[in-house]
Amino acid sequence: EAGVAQSPRYKIIEKRQSVAFWCNPISGHATLYWYQQILGQGPKLLIQFQNNGVVDDSQLPKDRFSAERLKGVDSTLKIQPAKLEDSAVYLCASSSYYNSPLHFGNGTRLTVT
Amino acid sequence: AQTVTQSQPEMSVQEAETVTLSCTYDTSESNYYLFWYKQPPSRQMILVIRQEAYKQQNATENRFSVNFQKAAKSFSLKISDSQLGDTAMYFCAFMKHWRGVQGAQKLVFGQGTRLTINP
Numbered sequence: 368e369a370g371v372a373q374s375p376r377y378k379i380i381e382k383r384q385s386v387a388f389w390c391n392p393i394s395g396h397a398t399l400y401w402y403q404q405i406l407g408q409g410p411k412l413l414i415q416f417q418n419n420g421v422v423d424d425s426q427l428p429k430d431r432f433s434a435e436r437l438k439g440v441d442s443t444l445k446i447q448p449a450k451l452e453d454s455a456v457y458l459c460a461s462s463s464y465y466n467s468p469l470h471f472g473n474g475t476r477l478t479v480t
Numbered sequence: 481a482q483t484v485t486q487s488q489p490e491m492s493v494q495e496a497e498t499v500t501l502s503c504t505y506d507t508s509e510s511n512y513y514l515f516w517y518k519q520p521p522s523r524q525m526i527l528v529i530r531q532e533a534y535k536q537q538n539a540t541e542n543r544f545s546v547n548f549q550k551a552a553k554s555f556s557l558k559i560s561d562s563q564l565g566d567t568a569m570y571f572c573a574f575m576k577h578w579r580g581v582q583g584a585q586k587l588v589f590g591q592g593t594r595l596t597i598n599p
Contacts, residue, residue, distance in 0.1 A: 466577060
Protein backbone atom coordinates (compact mmCIF):
# COMPACT_ATOMS: atom_id res chain seq x y z
CA GLU A 368 0.00 0.00 0.00
CA ALA A 369 1.18 3.52 -0.74
CA GLY A 370 2.29 5.52 2.29
CA VAL A 371 1.33 8.97 3.50
CA ALA A 372 2.42 11.54 0.92
CA GLN A 373 3.52 15.04 1.86
CA SER A 374 4.77 18.01 -0.12
CA PRO A 375 6.87 20.02 -0.34
CA ARG A 376 9.85 18.32 1.28
CA TYR A 377 11.52 21.60 2.19
CA LYS A 378 10.37 25.20 2.31
CA ILE A 379 12.24 28.39 3.17
CA ILE A 380 10.29 31.62 3.63
CA GLU A 381 10.73 34.98 5.26
CA LYS A 382 8.81 35.94 8.38
CA ARG A 383 5.37 37.38 7.73
CA GLN A 384 5.04 35.39 4.49
CA SER A 385 2.49 32.62 4.07
CA VAL A 386 3.07 28.93 3.36
CA ALA A 387 0.96 25.84 2.74
CA PHE A 388 1.66 22.14 3.17
CA TRP A 389 -0.20 19.30 1.55
CA CYS A 390 -0.87 15.77 2.78
CA ASN A 391 -2.48 12.74 1.15
CA PRO A 392 -3.15 9.97 3.68
CA ILE A 393 -3.17 6.25 3.06
CA SER A 394 -6.24 5.29 1.08
CA GLY A 395 -9.19 4.50 3.31
CA HIS A 396 -7.73 6.05 6.44
CA ALA A 397 -10.44 8.10 8.13
CA THR A 398 -8.25 9.87 10.69
CA LEU A 399 -5.64 12.44 9.70
CA TYR A 400 -3.22 14.26 12.00
CA TRP A 401 -0.87 17.23 11.63
CA TYR A 402 2.06 17.33 14.04
CA GLN A 403 4.68 20.04 14.55
CA GLN A 404 8.18 18.86 15.49
CA ILE A 405 10.59 21.55 16.62
CA LEU A 406 14.26 20.58 16.39
CA GLY A 407 15.30 18.40 19.32
CA GLN A 408 11.75 17.82 20.55
CA GLY A 409 9.05 15.23 20.13
CA PRO A 410 6.16 15.90 17.76
CA LYS A 411 3.24 17.94 19.10
CA LEU A 412 -0.28 17.51 17.75
CA LEU A 413 -1.66 20.57 15.97
CA ILE A 414 -4.94 19.23 14.60
CA GLN A 415 -6.79 15.97 14.13
CA PHE A 416 -9.50 15.22 11.57
CA GLN A 417 -12.00 12.38 11.57
CA ASN A 418 -13.13 12.18 7.94
CA ASN A 419 -13.61 15.88 7.11
CA GLY A 420 -14.50 17.02 10.63
CA VAL A 421 -12.12 18.46 13.23
CA VAL A 422 -12.01 16.48 16.49
CA ASP A 423 -9.06 18.22 18.19
CA ASP A 424 -7.45 21.55 17.36
CA SER A 425 -6.76 22.64 20.92
CA GLN A 426 -3.04 23.26 20.26
CA LEU A 427 -3.42 24.92 16.88
CA PRO A 428 -2.47 28.66 16.96
CA LYS A 429 -5.64 29.71 15.25
CA ASP A 430 -4.60 33.30 14.76
CA ARG A 431 -2.07 32.18 12.16
CA PHE A 432 -2.57 28.48 11.42
CA SER A 433 -5.47 26.94 9.53
CA ALA A 434 -6.16 23.49 8.17
CA GLU A 435 -8.80 21.83 6.09
CA ARG A 436 -9.60 18.38 4.86
CA LEU A 437 -12.06 18.70 2.02
CA LYS A 438 -13.96 15.55 1.02
CA GLY A 439 -12.34 13.67 3.87
CA VAL A 440 -9.23 12.72 1.91
CA ASP A 441 -6.22 14.99 1.47
CA SER A 442 -5.49 17.94 3.71
CA THR A 443 -3.79 21.33 3.63
CA LEU A 444 -2.13 23.12 6.54
CA LYS A 445 -1.50 26.85 6.13
CA ILE A 446 0.50 29.38 8.12
CA GLN A 447 -0.19 33.07 7.59
CA PRO A 448 1.79 35.09 8.59
CA ALA A 449 4.76 32.94 9.56
CA LYS A 450 6.97 33.68 12.56
CA LEU A 451 10.53 32.63 13.28
CA GLU A 452 9.32 30.16 15.93
CA ASP A 453 7.31 28.29 13.28
CA SER A 454 10.55 26.80 11.96
CA ALA A 455 10.01 23.08 12.40
CA VAL A 456 9.19 19.83 10.65
CA TYR A 457 5.49 19.40 9.93
CA LEU A 458 4.45 15.77 9.97
CA CYS A 459 1.23 14.37 8.61
CA ALA A 460 -0.07 11.02 9.81
CA SER A 461 -3.12 8.86 9.25
CA SER A 462 -4.77 5.86 10.85
CA SER A 463 -7.44 3.47 9.65
CA TYR A 464 -9.55 3.10 12.77
CA TYR A 465 -9.50 3.84 16.45
CA ASN A 466 -6.84 2.12 18.56
CA SER A 467 -4.61 1.52 15.54
CA PRO A 468 -1.06 2.84 15.05
CA LEU A 469 -0.41 6.04 13.13
CA HIS A 470 1.40 5.97 9.80
CA PHE A 471 3.55 9.01 9.11
CA GLY A 472 4.73 10.82 6.01
CA ASN A 473 8.27 12.11 5.47
CA GLY A 474 7.37 15.58 6.72
CA THR A 475 8.03 19.09 5.46
CA ARG A 476 10.96 20.99 6.91
CA LEU A 477 10.04 24.67 7.19
CA THR A 478 12.66 27.34 7.78
CA VAL A 479 11.48 30.87 8.53
CA THR A 480 14.17 33.55 8.18
CA ALA B 481 -3.42 15.00 30.57
CA GLN B 482 -0.95 12.34 29.66
CA THR B 483 2.80 12.99 29.69
CA VAL B 484 5.68 10.91 28.39
CA THR B 485 9.25 11.32 29.62
CA GLN B 486 12.44 10.01 28.08
CA SER B 487 15.32 10.76 30.41
CA GLN B 488 18.17 9.82 28.07
CA PRO B 489 18.75 12.53 25.43
CA GLU B 490 21.55 10.55 23.77
CA MET B 491 23.00 7.05 23.83
CA SER B 492 25.83 5.41 21.97
CA VAL B 493 26.81 1.73 21.72
CA GLN B 494 28.98 -0.51 19.59
CA GLU B 495 27.52 -2.59 16.81
CA ALA B 496 26.19 -5.99 17.98
CA GLU B 497 25.75 -4.78 21.58
CA THR B 498 22.43 -4.64 23.40
CA VAL B 499 20.98 -1.27 24.35
CA THR B 500 17.98 -0.28 26.46
CA LEU B 501 16.09 2.99 26.07
CA SER B 502 13.99 4.24 28.98
CA CYS B 503 10.53 5.75 29.01
CA THR B 504 8.11 6.67 31.78
CA TYR B 505 4.63 8.05 31.44
CA ASP B 506 1.88 9.51 33.55
CA THR B 507 -1.80 8.78 33.07
CA SER B 508 -4.97 8.12 35.00
CA GLU B 509 -6.28 5.84 32.25
CA SER B 510 -6.45 2.11 32.93
CA ASN B 511 -6.41 1.00 29.31
CA TYR B 512 -4.11 2.46 26.71
CA TYR B 513 -1.42 1.75 24.14
CA LEU B 514 2.29 2.43 24.19
CA PHE B 515 4.52 2.68 21.16
CA TRP B 516 8.14 3.08 20.19
CA TYR B 517 8.76 4.95 16.96
CA LYS B 518 12.06 5.32 15.15
CA GLN B 519 12.93 8.49 13.20
CA PRO B 520 15.99 8.21 10.95
CA PRO B 521 17.46 11.26 9.18
CA SER B 522 14.84 10.81 6.45
CA ARG B 523 12.42 12.21 9.08
CA GLN B 524 9.74 9.56 8.60
CA MET B 525 8.39 8.12 11.84
CA ILE B 526 8.54 4.33 11.65
CA LEU B 527 6.64 2.14 14.09
CA VAL B 528 9.02 -0.19 15.92
CA ILE B 529 6.77 -1.91 18.46
CA ARG B 530 3.38 -1.61 20.14
CA GLN B 531 2.17 -2.68 23.58
CA GLU B 532 -1.43 -2.89 24.78
CA ALA B 533 -1.72 -2.04 28.46
CA TYR B 534 -4.20 -4.81 29.22
CA LYS B 535 -1.73 -7.43 28.01
CA GLN B 536 0.75 -8.59 30.64
CA GLN B 537 3.06 -10.21 28.10
CA ASN B 538 5.79 -7.94 26.82
CA ALA B 539 5.72 -7.27 23.08
CA THR B 540 8.55 -8.54 20.87
CA GLU B 541 9.43 -7.80 17.24
CA ASN B 542 12.55 -9.62 16.07
CA ARG B 543 15.50 -7.83 17.75
CA PHE B 544 13.24 -5.36 19.54
CA SER B 545 11.48 -6.08 22.81
CA VAL B 546 9.91 -4.05 25.58
CA ASN B 547 9.83 -4.22 29.36
CA PHE B 548 6.37 -2.96 30.31
CA GLN B 549 5.87 -2.28 34.02
CA LYS B 550 2.31 -0.98 34.35
CA ALA B 551 2.39 -0.24 38.06
CA ALA B 552 5.62 1.71 37.71
CA LYS B 553 4.37 3.34 34.46
CA SER B 554 7.58 2.35 32.76
CA PHE B 555 8.04 1.20 29.17
CA SER B 556 11.63 0.53 28.07
CA LEU B 557 12.84 -0.65 24.67
CA LYS B 558 15.60 -3.22 24.32
CA ILE B 559 17.47 -3.56 21.04
CA SER B 560 19.50 -6.75 20.78
CA ASP B 561 22.40 -7.31 18.37
CA SER B 562 22.31 -3.63 17.40
CA GLN B 563 23.01 -2.74 13.78
CA LEU B 564 24.28 0.42 12.08
CA GLY B 565 20.82 0.91 10.59
CA ASP B 566 19.37 1.26 14.08
CA THR B 567 20.99 4.69 14.34
CA ALA B 568 18.09 7.14 14.71
CA MET B 569 15.96 9.17 17.09
CA TYR B 570 13.65 6.95 19.12
CA PHE B 571 10.38 8.25 20.50
CA CYS B 572 8.18 6.69 23.11
CA ALA B 573 4.49 7.50 22.66
CA PHE B 574 1.19 7.03 24.49
CA MET B 575 -2.34 6.69 23.15
CA LYS B 576 -5.42 6.18 25.29
CA HIS B 577 -7.89 3.48 24.40
CA TRP B 578 -10.95 4.62 22.48
CA ARG B 579 -14.12 3.62 24.26
CA GLY B 580 -16.61 4.43 21.58
CA VAL B 581 -17.24 7.99 22.64
CA GLN B 582 -16.86 10.68 20.01
CA GLY B 583 -13.67 12.57 20.57
CA ALA B 584 -10.00 12.75 19.88
CA GLN B 585 -7.58 9.89 20.20
CA LYS B 586 -4.13 11.27 19.77
CA LEU B 587 -0.54 10.08 20.11
CA VAL B 588 1.48 11.88 22.81
CA PHE B 589 5.24 11.74 22.33
CA GLY B 590 8.24 11.96 24.62
CA GLN B 591 11.22 14.16 23.86
CA GLY B 592 13.18 11.42 22.14
CA THR B 593 16.51 9.62 22.57
CA ARG B 594 19.19 9.94 19.93
CA LEU B 595 20.76 6.51 19.49
CA THR B 596 24.05 6.06 17.67
CA ILE B 597 25.40 2.64 16.75
CA ASN B 598 29.16 2.74 16.19
CA PRO B 599 30.98 0.30 13.89
